[in-house]
Amino acid sequence: MASELKNLSEFEGGKIPSAADMKFGIVTAEWNHEITSALQQGAIATLLKHGATEERIISKWVPGSFELTLGAQYMAELINVDAIICIGCVIQGDTKHFDFICDAVAKGITDLNIKYNIPVIFGVLTPNTYEQAQDRAGGKHGNKGDEAAVTAIKMVDLKRSFKRDGKKVGF
Ligand code: DLZ
Numbered sequence: 001m002a003s004e005l006k007n008l009s010e011f012e013g014g015k016i017p018s019a020a021d022m023k024f025g026i027v028t029a030e031w032n033h034e035i036t037s038a039l040q041q042g043a044i045a046t047l048l049k050h051g052a053t054e055e056r057i058i059s060k061w062v063p064g065s066f067e068l069t070l071g072a073q074y075m076a077e078l079i080n081v082d083a084i085i086c087i088g089c090v091i092q093g094d095t096k097h098f099d100f101i102c103d104a105v106a107k108g109i110t111d112l113n114i115k116y117n118i119p120v121i122f123g124v125l126t127p128n129t130y131e132q133a134q135d136r137a138g139g140k141h142g143n144k145g146d147e148a149a150v151t152a153i154k155m156v157d158l159k160r161s162f163k164r165d166g167k168k169v170g171f
Contacts, residue, residue, distance in 0.1 A: 016150055017157035020051035024152060025081040026059040027071035029088035032130075038137040039087045039123060042145030050153055065090050065124055066101050069108025076116040082159075083152040084112075087145060088124040089133050102126050119155035123148030 024047055028040045040059065047057055058079060062071040065088030072084045086109055092098050105124055112120040125144055127133045135141045162169055 014154070016050055017153055018051040019047055019153045019156075020053075021056075022052060022082045022153065022156050023056045023080060024052060024058070024149075025072070025075040025079065025084040026057065027068055027075060027084065027086050028059065028061050029063070029065045029068055029124075030061055031064040032089040032091065032133065035089040035125065035130075035133045035137045036087050039089070039125070039143065039145035039148070042138060042143035043085050043087065043123065043149040044145075046146040046149035047153070050150075052153075064088070064101070065105050068105050068124070069112065072109065072112055072120050076112060076118060076120070081118065082156045083119040083121065085121045085123050085145075085148045085152050087148065089137070090124065090126050091130060091133060092126075092128045098126075119152055119159070121148045121152045121155070 026040060026043060028036050030036070044057060044059070048054070058075070058081070060071060060075070062068055068086040068088050072086050075081055075084050086105070088105065090098055090101050090105075102124070106122065109120050109122050123145060125133050125136055127136070136144045
């Protein structure tokens with residue numbers, strides 16, 4: 001998905017379904033706030049552009065990316081959402097902190113997808129530098145939050161495609 005050459009917000013291949021009757025949760029990490037708030041705004045704007053309504057989007061903050069998993073778990077357990085978008089930005093530093101946080105949040109989010117059977121989207125930037133983060137949060141490589149929102153919409157639509165009128169679709 002990542003590319004040095006193109007704007008990541010320019011999507012190819014496949015129509016984006018309507019999000020008009022979908023409900024979304026967004027959990028955003030406060031660390032690197034300038035970046036994560038730009039990603040969050042990008043995600044919200046994309047959901048709205050594709051038909052979601054403000055009343056059907058609930059947004060919460062957690063302190064850091066490490067806390068995204070539990071924030072998303074609260075949402076999955078306590079409110080009725082079709083998909084959850086997790087947004088964070090972990091920047092490579094001089095210590096192993098980066099690896100621990102990235103591994104934990106990637107594994108945590110993967111597990112939530114399976115545990116709750118809803119899409120929980122990994123909208124976490126893991127750049128080497130702050131500049132690379134800016135490039136992907138509304139800069140020259142687009143806004144990764146847009147991408148996370150489109151992924152959420154497509155995955156909700158995919159799940160629904162297996163059921164019509166509450167019943168499994170046959171062959
Ligand atoms: C501690 C820490 C560090 C060093 N770096 C980041 C970062 O780049 N991005 C981020 O989202 N969070 C960072 N954190 C905070 C951790 O995610 C977490 O909030 C704390 O370790 C407390 O659990």
